[in-house]
Amino acid sequence: MTAETFYDDDADLSVIQGRKVAVIGYGSQGHAHSLSLRDSGVDVVIGLKEGSKSRAKAQEQGLRVLTPAEASAWADVIMVLAPDTAQRKIYTESIEPHLSGGKALFFGHGLNIRFELIKPPADVDVAMVAPKGPGHLVRRQYVDGKGVPALVAVEQDASGTALALALSYAKAIGGTRAGVIRTTFKEETETDLFGEQAVLCGGTAALVQTGFEVLTEAGYAPEIAYFECLHELKLIVDLMYEGGISRMRYSVSDTAEFGDYTRGPRVIDGRVKEEMKKILSEIQSGEFTRELIADDEAGGPALAQYRKEGAEHPVEVTGKKLRGMMSWVDRPITETA
């Protein structure tokens, strides 16, 4: 079944321009949404704790900053763009007391609704506008007159107009310029978690690290291993991004293409597929989310340990040195914030 897709002509910007929007959080997604909403003529405030590191940044960009509770009291559309693990507490302490009937609660990812960590009252709209890309790219594309495709979903339509409101919001951040696809909170959450764990972040990082380890343990220079297993990945992925796997195979040498067909499936084999299926069922059952929340509630010891180990991996040490030789590569991700 083809997904329902919306473009600029399907969305009315004046809907969101007629509302007061609070964006809770000013990180990767928060800064992108807020700045583009403002540039689209929307009345927007940022909700951040007193003493938040992001406060100065948002104020420097000319945005009004209140506490999450003040922002939620002021707004009639509240977009929650703080980390997923922080959202339940923010909701209970700062949003719920001000979530009167007729308001709308928006998310950039469905985890807290899908796994019932947040249960909004029946008389508010609950919707999602989830750009399919990192926040800094979302903002950069908007500024360039383009947009990153987004997903839109309505979990609760108390007003009867929640979809029109979500599409209007998506238009204000550039999403409908590229195309906004309709989904559900369940589908977005489960596929997003699967994609980032099995392929985009987890799968790719493990593939790069393992390839690097195999070459260096066999005595090859770490610098050469870095180029072969990490640096050139972008060039290969760019080709896939532009024209699919076939564009990449057309562009690389016949030798590389032959090695791709004959060796790739030996690396990503039936065992890997079985493990991916297990990962998907842990997501669907809520096991992954329980593990994530339990670690966060304990102060994040597992996350801190994984971060430390990741940063110490030899591919990172080698990469840092080599990227120093390539001034064009290390473009700071904060430059649009």
Ligand SMILES: NC(=O)C1=CN([C@@H]2O[C@H](COP(=O)(O)OP(=O)(O)OC[C@H]3O[C@@H](n4cnc5c(N)ncnc54)[C@H](OP(=O)(O)O)[C@@H]3O)[C@@H](O)[C@H]2O)C=CC1
């Ligand atoms: N990263 C991305 O590109 C994508 C993210 N999403 C989703 O968007 C949402 C936001 O993610 P992301 O942008 O990565 O988040 P970030 O980790 O970048 O958000 C950090 C921001 O949230 C603030 N924050 C943290 N705790 C609180 C709190 N208790 N009260 C108020 N503000 C708080 C931080 O303030 P301080 O500076 O004080 O720490 C900072 O401004 C998530 O639901 C995520 O899944 C969806 C698509 C892509």
Ligand SMILES: CC[C@](O)(C(C)=O)C(=O)O
């Ligand atoms: C791929 C990671 C992501 O899902 C994203 C940028 O879309 C995230 O949660 O950050």
Ligand SMILES: [Mg+2]
């Ligand atoms: Mg994602």
Ligand SMILES: [Mg+2]
């Ligand atoms: Mg995600």
